[in-house]
Amino acid sequence: MTTDVPNMFRAKKGFKMPAQAKSRPRPIDDAMRRLLDLAARAAAPGRMAREVGVIITEWRAIEEADVVRERIAEMLEQLDTGVIDAEEQVADADRDQPAAMTQANATLAAITACRNAARYAAAG
Numbered sequence: 001m002t003t004d005v006p007n008m009f010r011a012k013k014g015f016k017m018p019a020q021a022k023s024r025p026r027p028i029d030d031a032m033r034r035l036l037d038l039a040a041r042a043a044a045p046g047r048m049a050r051e052v053g054v055i056i057t058e059w060r061a062i063e064e065a066d067v068v069r070e071r072i073a074e075m076l077e078q079l080d081t082g083v084i085d086a087e088e089q090v091a092d093a094d095r096d097q098p099a100a101m102t103q104a105n106a107t108l109a110a111i112t113a114c115r116n117a118a119r120y121a122a123a124g
Contacts, residue, residue: 028074031055035114042106045113052117072122079115086111 025033034055038048052075059068086108093104 049117
């Protein structure tokens, strides 16, 4: 006896069960990913700060003020941590390797610019 499953009950190619479907990233995670992508491309600190402004402007266009304030606060918390980590990288960088020092200082400048832009947006 063979049990043949009717076609209508077979999973279609590319079908995922709801538990397996990927959920959308949180807006704050998406924002931080955007900043990390820019940092990976060695974007200038000013460009990084402008991206923070763009992100916050996007949030303000579609969300209520309380939600935006919470996201900015979380972004600031993550950027504060990033600045501390970048400062440690600069302190730990080998002074005999100019490329490593340059990279560490550039990262610190970019993250500091992002944090300052987020602080400015939070105040305004």
